[in-house]
Every structure is written in structure tokens, then in C-alpha cells.
Amino acid sequence: MKRNICLLLLVFGFINLNSQTWDSFYEPSKYFKFSEKKYKTINKTNVYDKDGKVLEVIEKNQVFGSSKFAYVEQIINWERNLFEYVIGYGEDGWISTDDLVLANSEVFPNSIVTMNKIMTEKKWIPIWYNNILSKEIKFEKISNYYLEYKDSVMAYVFGQLHEIEFKNTNLVFNHTSDSCYFSIKKIQKKGAVYYIDSEIEKSGQSYFNDLYKNESFENLPDLTEKRDTTFIIEQNGNRLRVYNGENYKLIIELMPINKEWADKMIEYIESDYNYIPSGLNPIEEKLDHPWSDPKTGLYEGNSGNISNKTVTTTTITPSQTMSVSENLKLRSAEATTSKVLTVMAAGTKVKILELGHSETIDGITSNWVKVEVQADAKDRDGKPIKAGTVGWCYGGYLEETKQNDEKQAVKKDVKKRRKNDR
Numbered sequence: 001m002k003r004n005i006c007l008l009l010l011v012f013g014f015i016n017l018n019s020q021t022w023d024s025f026y027e028p029s030k031y032f033k034f035s036e037k038k039y040k041t042i043n044k045t046n047v048y049d050k051d052g053k054v055l056e057v058i059e060k061n062q063v064f065g066s067s068k069f070a071y072v073e074q075i076i077n078w079e080r081n082l083f084e085y086v087i088g089y090g091e092d093g094w095i096s097t098d099d100l101v102l103a104n105s106e107v108f109p110n111s112i113v114t115m116n117k118i119m120t121e122k123k124w125i126p127i128w129y130n131n132i133l134s135k136e137i138k139f140e141k142i143s144n145y146y147l148e149y150k151d152s153v154m155a156y157v158f159g160q161l162h163e164i165e166f167k168n169t170n171l172v173f174n175h176t177s178d179s180c181y182f183s184i185k186k187i188q189k190k191g192a193v194y195y196i197d198s199e200i201e202k203s204g205q206s207y208f209n210d211l212y213k214n215e216s217f218e219n220l221p222d223l224t225e226k227r228d229t230t231f232i233i234e235q236n237g238n239r240l241r242v243y244n245g246e247n248y249k250l251i252i253e254l255m256p257i258n259k260e261w262a263d264k265m266i267e268y269i270e271s272d273y274n275y276i277p278s279g280l281n282p283i284e285e286k287l288d289h290p291w292s293d294p295k296t297g298l299y300e301g302n303s304g305n306i307s308n309k310t311v312t313t314t315t316i317t318p319s320q321t322m323s324v325s326e327n328l329k330l331r332s333a334e335a336t337t338s339k340v341l342t343v344m345a346a347g348t349k350v351k352i353l354e355l356g357h358s359e360t361i362d363g364i365t366s367n368w369v370k371v372e373v374q375a376d377a378k379d380r381d382g383k384p385i386k387a388g389t390v391g392w393c394y395g396g397y398l399e400e401t402k403q404n405d406e407k408q409a410v411k412k413d414v415k416k417r418r419k420n421d422r
Contacts, residue, residue: 035185039103044059064089066089071084085116110334126162128142143214145176145214162215180212181201192360193297205223205227219244219249231243234297240256241291322350323400323401325399328394329394330342330391331391333392336394352369355395372390377389
């Protein structure tokens with residue numbers, strides 16, 4: 001057990017790297033090295049020493065090679081344990097994985113990535129936690145570790161749920177007592193799915209399969225003989241599936257929760273299911289489209305392309321005014337899991353304020369965009385939307401205003417001729 005045995009409860013939270021030093025530093029790759037990869041900074045970022053002190057600041061788009069990986073933690077008031085994952089830079093430096101991606105590789109959309117500094121906001125955990133909450137099954141039937149230690153103090157030492165953390169540099173598989181770390185070699189996108197070529201830390205290789213098959217993870221790649229494997233993932237609404245890249249079978253399906261929900265679930269389990277904390281409700285499934293075939297990345301039942309429509313990011317620029325091509329959700333953030341503010345009717349005009357990350361949805365590749373709704377806008381029910389309303393929408397369903405105006409003019413002309421014919 002490698003994670004903070006002295007603490008009574010493990011919880012993730014914010015790390016202010018600029019103002020506080022690290023309390024502990026653990027480098028798995030020091031003993032069982034990963035292969036060297038090329039990384040690229042995506043922000044102007046700090047380089048830290050092993051104590052968390054700033055050594056230097058480097059610019060965005062700096063490329064470097066490294067085989068070193070570590071995690072660090074801070075203890076706040078002897079109660080909180082805060083984690084940061086870091087990649088080695090140079091001889092003695094370390095950079096947060098929040099500020100890095102693999103050079104010459106695809107990257108995950110922000111809706112998938114777990115950021116070190118906002119771990120409290122999003123965690124991906126198995127959907128079978130909903131079944132525990134609905135009393136269809138008990139945690140003891142899912143977690144062999146909890147079954148073995150639930151009547152001892154050990155059951156309360158590691159207060160974490162089964163969570164998979166997705167970075168653009170590494171994957172972390174967590175369960176109630178331990179973690180296994182994978183260093184990502186390359187991310188490749190095929191249709192709606194991502195192929196993740198990775199290698200497990202040598203210390204975790206010997207027990208990964210035994211550990212997770214006893215924690216209700218199925219169809220695991222056999223890592224007892226080799227360290228390399230491929231995982232395939234797909235996000236669909238507020239669900240995320242993880243497949244074994246060797247046989248394309250489902251390992252686990254995940255749902256997003258936050259720290260507050262996780263803490264309440266732990267409280268519910270530790271009450272022996274006698275007390276459901278207020279606000280602890282099942283996470284309702286909300287899918288955006290059919291699931292894809294992990295082999296092809298195409299929606300199930302679709303043997304051809306998901307869609308022939310492709311929108312390149314160059315067609316959308318800030319300050320441009322565009323029209324909604326069909327009913328389109330205006331959201332609070334650049335993700336399909338974010339809150340829906342309203343549904344804009346086709347023809348609604350919006351001004352582009354900011355470009356977000358690029359993503360492929362329904363076979364369309366485009367940017368998420370922050371927009372300002374223009375005058376005379378209506379929702380899908382015909383109700384007015386206040387001019388100046390700001391939110392995020394997917395740019396794949398926006399088109400140039402001139403093009404839309406021409407379509408509307410053609411429609412009006414057709415209606416006029418039909419009326420005259422009558």
C-alpha cells in the first residue's frame with residue numbers, strides 16, 4: 001500500500017503549487033523506469049524541485065524527453081491529502097501533468113481529462129455505484145478488499161472510490177486501498193474512440209490483474225508477462241467506456257461525480273447502508289448518441305462514415321457572426337455534460353466570443369465556441385431568448401450567416417410561389 005497509510009481519510013483537493021511546498025514525493029519510475037517519451041508544454045509553466053520549490057519558468061510549446069514520473073502530496077491540518085502528478089524535466093526538475101501533453105499525439109477533450117488542480121470537480125467512477133445506492137447490491141460484493149477488511153480499522157484508512165484518472169500523459173487506476181500507474185506512449189483517435197497505447201509501472205505489473213479482477217473490473221489485459229497494453233475509451237454524454245484494446249471487450253463503464261458526491265457515498269457505505277446523506281442521488285444516464293464499435297470508432301450499426309459532414313476549425317473565428325443550422329443546446333461550459341442554459345432554434349444568430357477545444361461529435365469535427373446570442377433569438381419552443389445571453393455551444397452546428405440567409409430566402413421564395421399557385 002503506497003498511499004498515505006498514516007491518514008484516516010484520503011481526499012483530493014486543490015493544490016497551490018506556487019505558495020506551498022510538497023510534504024512527500026514518490027517516484028515509481030526511479031526503480032522501474034518507463035520508456036522515454038517526448039512531451040510538450042501547453043502553458044507557460046513552472047519547473048519544481050522535489051520539495052515543490054520553483055526552479056525556473058519555461059515557455060509554452062517547449063518539447064523535451066523524459067522517462068521519469070512521480071506523484072507528490074501535501075497534508076493540510078493533518079486531515080487532507082492533496083495529489084499532484086509530475087513528469088521529470090532535466091536533471092532535477094518536475095512539471096505538472098496539467099501543463100503537458102505528448103508531442104506528436106492526439107489529446108483528450110477537456111470533458112474527459114481529470115486536472116490535478118480541480119480533482120474535486122470531476123471523478124470518473126464505475127456506474128455500479130448507482131446500484132449500491134439503489135440497494136441492488138452491496139459494496140462487499142464489488143470490492144474484495146472491502147469485504148476482507150470491512151470489520152477492521154483498515155476499511156477506513158483509504159477513503160477513496162474506484163476511480164480512473166485520465167491525463168494526456170498518464171492513466172491512474174485507483175481502488176479503495178491502492179493505485180496502479182500507466183505512462184501513455186501515444187493517443188490515437190479513430191472515429192468517436194481514443195486508442196491509448198501505454199505501459200504500466202513495473203511495480204504494479206505483478207498485481208494489477210489479480211487486484212482489479214477482484215474489484216469488479218472485467219476483461220482486463222494480461223499484464224503478468226508484459227508491461228505494454230492498449231486501452232480504448234469513448235465518452236458518450238455523461239458516461240465513459242473503457243475497453244481492452246486486445247480483444248475490444250468492455251472493462252468498465254464510468255460516470256462523472258464530484259468530491260462531495262464521493263464523500264457522501266463513502267459515508268453511506270460506512271453507515272452499513274442505514275443512512276443516505278442528503279443530496280446523494282444516482283447519476284442518471286444521459287447519452288448523446290449510440291455507442292460506437294471500439295474496433296472502428298463508428299456508431300454501432302453504421303458500416304460507413306459516421307457522418308459525411310466535416311467542419312474544420314478554420315471556418316470559425318472570434319467576432320464572427322454565425323447562424324444555428326438546427327436546434328442547438330447553449331451550455332454553461334464546453335462539454336456535453338455541462339448544464340443546458342437553453343436550446344436555440346435553427347436560424348438563431350450568435351456572435352463568436354472565444355474558441356474552445358476541438359472535438360468530434362456525431363462525426364463532425366469542430367471547436368466548442370463561447371457565443372453571445374444576438375437580437376430576435378428564439379428557443380426551440382418559439383420563446384424569446386434575451387439578446388446578449390452568453391454560453392457555450394458546439395461549432396459543428398453553426399454556419400455562416402450569409403449561407404443561412406440564402407437558405408431562408410429560398411424557403412420564403414418557395415412558400416411565396418406555392419401560395420400564388422393556390
